[in-house]
Structures are given as structure tokens and as C-alpha cells.
Amino acid sequence: MTKPKIAFFDLSCCEGCQLQLANMGELLLDVLELVDVVEFREVMSEKWEGNFDVALVEGSVTDDHSEERLKAIRGRSKVLVAFGACAATGGVNGMKNSFDLEEIGKYVYGADHKSFPTRKTRPLHQVVKVDYTINNCPAYIPELVEVLKHILKGLPYAVPDYPVCVECKFNENVCMYERGAACMGPVTRAGCGSQCINNNNICYGCRGMVSNPRENAARDIMAKYNITPELIAKKMEMYNKCREEEKNVKKEHHH
Amino acid sequence: MATHTRYYTLRKDDLNSFIVKLSRDHKVVAPVSKGYGNFAFAEVTSSNDIVLKYIPTILPPKKYFFPQRETILTFSTGRGENAEAILEHEDTVIFGVHTCDLNGIQCLNIVFSERPRDYNYLGRKDKITIIGLECSEYCDKDASCNLMNSNFPNGGYDLFFTDLGDAFMVHVNTQAGEDLVENANLFKPASPEQMAALYSLRDAKRALFKNEVAVDRKDIPAIFDKSENSAVWQKAGEKCVGCGNCTNVCPTCYCFDIADTMNLDLKSGRRVRSWDSCQVEPFARVAGGENFRSGQAERLRHRYYRKFRYSLGKYYRFFCTGCGRCTRACMAGIRLKETLAELVKEAL
Ligand code: SF4
Ligand code: SF4
Numbered sequence: 001m002t003k004p005k006i007a008f009f010d011l012s013c014c015e016g017c018q019l020q021l022a023n024m025g026e027l028l029l030d031v032l033e034l035v036d037v038v039e040f041r042e043v044m045s046e047k048w049e050g051n052f053d054v055a056l057v058e059g060s061v062t063d064d065h066s067e068e069r070l071k072a073i074r075g076r077s078k079v080l081v082a083f084g085a086c087a088a089t090g091g092v093n094g095m096k097n098s099f100d101l102e103e104i105g106k107y108v109y110g111a112d113h114k115s116f117p118t119r120k121t122r123p124l125h126q127v128v129k130v131d132y133t134i135n136n137c138p139a140y141i142p143e144l145v146e147v148l149k150h151i152l153k154g155l156p157y158a159v160p161d162y163p164v165c166v167e168c169k170f171n172e173n174v175c176m177y178e179r180g181a182a183c184m185g186p187v188t189r190a191g192c193g194s195q196c197i198n199n200n201n202i203c204y205g206c207r208g209m210v211s212n213p214r215e216n217a218a219r220d221i222m223a224k225y226n227i228t229p230e231l232i233a234k235k236m237e238m239y240n241k242c243r244e245e246e247k248n249v250k251k252e253h254h255h
Numbered sequence: 256m257a258t259h260t261r262y263y264t265l266r267k268d269d270l271n272s273f274i275v276k277l278s279r280d281h282k283v284v285a286p287v288s289k290g291y292g293n294f295a296f297a298e299v300t301s302s303n304d305i306v307l308k309y310i311p312t313i314l315p316p317k318k319y320f321f322p323q324r325e326t327i328l329t330f331s332t333g334r335g336e337n338a339e340a341i342l343e344h345e346d347t348v349i350f351g352v353h354t355c356d357l358n359g360i361q362c363l364n365i366v367f368s369e370r371p372r373d374y375n376y377l378g379r380k381d382k383i384t385i386i387g388l389e390c391s392e393y394c395d396k397d398a399s400c401n402l403m404n405s406n407f408p409n410g411g412y413d414l415f416f417t418d419l420g421d422a423f424m425v426h427v428n429t430q431a432g433e434d435l436v437e438n439a440n441l442f443k444p445a446s447p448e449q450m451a452a453l454y455s456l457r458d459a460k461r462a463l464f465k466n467e468v469a470v471d472r473k474d475i476p477a478i479f480d481k482s483e484n485s486a487v488w489q490k491a492g493e494k495c496v497g498c499g500n501c502t503n504v505c506p507t508c509y510c511f512d513i514a515d516t517m518n519l520d521l522k523s524g525r526r527v528r529s530w531d532s533c534q535v536e537p538f539a540r541v542a543g544g545e546n547f548r549s550g551q552a553e554r555l556r557h558r559y560y561r562k563f564r565y566s567l568g569k570y571y572r573f574f575c576t577g578c579g580r581c582t583r584a585c586m587a588g589i590r591l592k593e594t595l596a597e598l599v600k601e602a603l
């Protein structure tokens with residue numbers, strides 16, 4: 001059996017998720033046994049002209065150019081994977097959507113901003129059909145491996161739809177709310193093993209929200225901890241701003 | 256097995272020797288501090304880390320009988336049947352189990368002994384020795400153990416410790432408990448004065464512990480029968496964030512989910528069961544996307560009915576021990592005692 005041809009691409013991102021592959025250590029060798037990496041700009045200069053069995057795309061779509069690139073990759077790939085928070089949910093790139101595009105363009109590029117046309121940030125699935133999603137900022141290695149196994153077996157992968165609190169309690173952490181810190185765990189999709197809380201940090205919500213987040217209840221909870229509505233909004237939006245566009249794009253490519 | 260009704264004492268100064276000796280032959284777990292006024296059962300090798308005065312641990316001792324995640328089967332996908340059941344258990348002594356948690360373990364024993372019997376649970380139970388520890392006063396204001404009749408020892412342990420100041424009164428309930436006492440060589444028969452001290456401690460407790468919600472225990476099922484459509488559920492449901500903490504920390508919650516995971520060779524794999532929670536979105540969702548309990552208020556009501564109503568019909572006992580964990584773990588401030596009090600008020 002020939003090994004599936006797999007390629008990595010990046011749109012607007014920090015390439016941190018691709019770096020996570022390098023952080024896999026020996027696991028990476030096991031994975032490389034199973035696949036044939038044909039394109040991976042971060043570690044190799046070769047380019048592949050043919051089609052891909054699996055394309056892992058990191059980063060969000062933030063301008064017309066990246067939209068075209070993504071559509072071209074989609075056209076050449078049997079399986080397309082949204083790789084990491086920016087690709088899966090828009091991630092921190094989504095914060096741009098809270099501002100006027102013209103204004104934010106000036107802020108970043110100054111007088112030249114007209115030469116860098118920008119658009120609202122979108123996660124991949126708001127532009128093309130996505131077959132698998134690897135959440136987290138950066139991608140969480142155990143989940144990355146789990147998703148790869150599912151892809152290679154041709155099985156669907158279901159991202160947990162329960163909150164981080166579940167894993168946090170499995171790990172018997174003292175709740176951040178008991179330590180006086182406001183945590184995004186209650187509305188954020190699990191699957192990370194509550195790694196931030198295990199390491200004495202709060203959950204920032206990098207995995208995106210559960211399918212039916214109880215946002216009002218969550219706001220009430222944070223308000224009890226004397227957090228201003230502005231800060232609550234910022235916490236909610238840091239990784240989740242792109243959710244707003246969800247309803248507008250759903251129908252376009254999902255039939 | 257003979258029933259033992261013997262009382263010994265262990266000098267407080269000898270507790271460390273006892274734990275050190277125990278930990279040579281067994282894995283010993285006991286309550287230790289997690290900081291911020293929280294505690295957890297964790298492995299110990301001496302009494303240094305053990306906290307004798309603790310509020311119920313974040314997770315109850317059920318995690319040793321029914322772990323958060325466990326492999327129950329390994330398989331390989333080739334031709335033919337190729338699966339092996341996995342029964343993992345380790346000889347463990349749990350030291351310092353409060354009476355509410357003894358009650359919780361008794362509830363789970365009943366559930367997992369039902370047919371088809373759960374050998375993963377029962378196998379572990381066989382290997383676990385339980386040493387109880389009496390609360391001479393309330394752990395905190397969130398407990399409702401008097402209402403739930405679980406603030407006095409009522410079986411379910413091998414040894415039971417009561418702190419009498421300079422010594423522990425130790426009740427021996429099983430042969431396994433008797434063996435621990437004999438092998439330790441540190442215990443002495445209780446004197447009449449020490450027995451008197453135990454009885455007066457119990458009298459003092461009876462004066463101190465009162466029903467935490469103004470209701471007679473036996474009236475609770477009838478109150479729940481009237482409360483299906485109570486506004487209490489809507490009100491609490493609005494506040495509930497659906498985090499699942501209340502069920503994950505509950506000593507009597509036993510729902511689980513089962514999923515298969517492949518190994519990286521893509522030829523073999525394992526079947527893992529993990530705790531599930533009726534409070535989270537996917538719990539009652541079925542193929543096709545239908546969700547049988549889609550509102551948070553219904554989920555919350557369901558949890559209460561599982562504790563105070565349904566279990567009475569099925570197992571003839573409450574499945575709440577009054578440990579207070581669900582209240583402490585709820586960042587939304589949904590408090591069991593308050594919810595019960597509101598239901599009582601409405602029903603009267
Ligand atoms: S620390 Fe965060 S994730 Fe953990 S239980 Fe508390 S709110 Fe949930
Ligand atoms: S319902 Fe709450 S108080 Fe009752 S046993 Fe469960 S966690 Fe303890």
C-alpha cells in the first residue's frame with residue numbers, strides 16, 4: 001500500500017502549529033512511518049505539483065489572496081484539515097473583526113495600507129469544505145495524533161462538545177474561580193486535557209466554544225468575580241470573534 | 256465471614272508508624288491539601304501529608320473504584336475475533352474516608368453489582384480496603400449529611416477511626432480490617448473510659464447536627480412528586496453554565512461513555528470508558544442530532560430527581576449523601592441546600 005501524500009500549508013498564522021510537529025519527538029517518527037510528506041515549507045524546500053491525499057492548512061483567511069490559495073489547495077486535496085485555532089475557529093486573528101477594516105489597515109500599514117487590502121478574518125470552513133478540524137492554539141499534540149489516526153483510517157473525528165471543566169475535574173484541579181480568577185473553561189470545547197489549568201493558568205478559550213455555550217450564565221459568573229463587562233467581552237472574543245459570521249456563511253458551501 | 260464488633264485504639268503518635276507500615280505492602284491513599292482550602296485523595300507513604308481535618312475532597316474516593324478514564328478492552332482489527340477484556344486493579348488502602356463518602360461507595364456498590372455485573376468496578380472493590388474517619392463536627396456550611404443520614408458510621412468500611420484527642424478509637428468491621436490491626440502491632444483494646452469518650456462524642460454530635468433543610472427526610476419523595484413543573488428549575492437553569500462539575504464531583508454519579516481508540520500502528524486499539532455527565536450538551540443527543548434533554552433547566556432538574564426521587568423507586572435509598580461537593584464545585588452558585596429549601600417552601 002502506498003503511503004498517503006500529505007502536505008502542510010500556512011495562511012495567516014504564526015506557524016506555531018507546524019512547530020508542534022517538531023515538538024512531537026519520537027511520536028513524529030511513528031507518524032512519518034505512516035505518511036509521505038510531500039510539501040512542508042517550514043522544513044523542506046521541495047514542492048509537489050500533483051494532488052494531495054491530505055492537506056493540513058494552518059492559519060485563517062484574511063484577504064483575497066489567501067482565499068484563492070485555500071480554494072486552490074482544496075481543489076488539489078482529497079482531505080482538507082483545518083490545522084490549529086486560526087484555521088479551525090479564526091483564533092486570535094478574529095480580533096481584527098472588532099475593528100473597522102480601513103482603520104485597522106492604517107494602524108498596521110500606515111500610509112501604504114491601500115496596497116494591502118484586507119478582509120474580515122475567517123476560519124477555513126467559512127470559505128471551503130473542511131473534512132477534519134484540529135483545534136487549540138497551538139495544536140495539542142495528543143489530539144493532533146488522534147486526528148491523524150482517524151484520517152488515515154478514514155473515520156470521522158468528533159471534537160468533544162463538552163466543556164474544558166470536565167477534563168479539569170477529571171484532573172482534580174482546584175477551580176480557577178475558587179482561586180479568584182475568571183476562566184473560559186465552562187464555555188470552551190474540551191479535548192486539550194485542561195492543560196492550561198493543570199499548569200496553573202486559566203483557560204483562554206483557544207479551542208473555540210462548545211456548540212451550545214451558555215454565554216449569559218458564563219457572563220453572570222464572571223460578573224460575580226467583579227470583572228467589568230468590557231473585560232468579559234474581551235475574554236469571550238479573544239479566540240471566538242469569528243463565530244459571529246457563522247450564520248452568514250453556513251449555507252454557501254455546505255450542500 | 257464472621258462479623259467483628261471490636262474496638263481498638265491507636266495512639267495519635269503512632270499514626271505515622273501505622274501509615275509507614277501500611278504503605279510497605281499496599282498503595283495507601285489519603286486526603287492531602289491541594290491549596291486554596293481544597294483537598295484530594297492522593298498516595299502517601301507517611302502521615303506527614305495527611306490532613307485529618309479536611310472538607311470533602313474535590314473528587315470523591317469513587318475514582319479508585321471507577322476511574323475517570325479506564326481501558327476496558329484491547330483489540331486488533333484483523334480477521335477473526337480478537338479482543339481481550341482488561342481488568343486492572345491494584346491493592347489499595349483508602350485512609351480517612353468520611354461517612355458521607357462511605358455512603359456514596361455503598362450506593363455505587365449497589366449499582367455496579369446489578370446484573371450485568373460490572374467486573375471492572377467489582378474487581379477493584381475486592382482489592383480496596385477502606386479506613387473511615389469520623390467527622391466530630393460539620394466540615395463546612397455546604398454539607399447536608401444529617402438530612403441524608405450519613406453523618407454517623409453505618410458500615411461500608413473495614414476500619415473506622417474516631418479522633419478522641421490523643422488517640423483514635425478504631426472500630427473493626429471486617430476480617431481485612433482485623434488483619435491490618437494485627438499486622439500493625441500498634442493497636443490496643445479500647446478501655447471503658449475510651450468507650451465512654453466515644454459515646455459522649457456521638458452525643459455531642461447529635462446535639463450539633465440538625466437537618467440542614469427544614470424538612471423531614473421521608474417527605475422528600477412526595478415533595479419531588481409535586482415539583483416537576485416548579486419555577487425553581489427554570490431559575491437555576493438560567494444560572495447553570497452546564498459545566499458538569501456537579502456530577503463529576505458527586506460520589507453517587509455513575510454515568511459513563513465508551514469509545515474506541517486506535518493505536519498508531521492502525522491495526523490495534525483499545526476501548527476506553529470515561530465518566531459522562533447529564534449536565535453537558537452531548538449527553539442526551541442521539542444520531543440525527545435530536546437531543547432528548549436540550550434545555551439546561553431540564554438537565555438540572557434531572558440531576559436532582561436522580562438524587563432525591565428516582566433512586567428511591569429503584570434502589571430504596573437516596574442517592575445524595577449530603578457531602579456538599581456539587582455546591583462547592585458550582586461556579587454559578589447553585590446551592591443544593593437552597594434549591595431543596597425552595598422546593599420545600601413551594602410544596603407546603
Ligand atoms: S478551572 Fe476553569 S476549566 Fe477548570 S473547572 Fe474551573 S472554570 Fe472549569
Ligand atoms: S448531589 Fe451533591 S451533596 Fe448530594 S452526594 Fe452528590 S455532590 Fe454530594
Ligand code: SF4
Nearest residue numbers: 495496498499501585
Ligand atoms: S456545577 Fe453548577 S454550573 Fe456546572 S453544571 Fe452543575 S449546576 Fe450547572
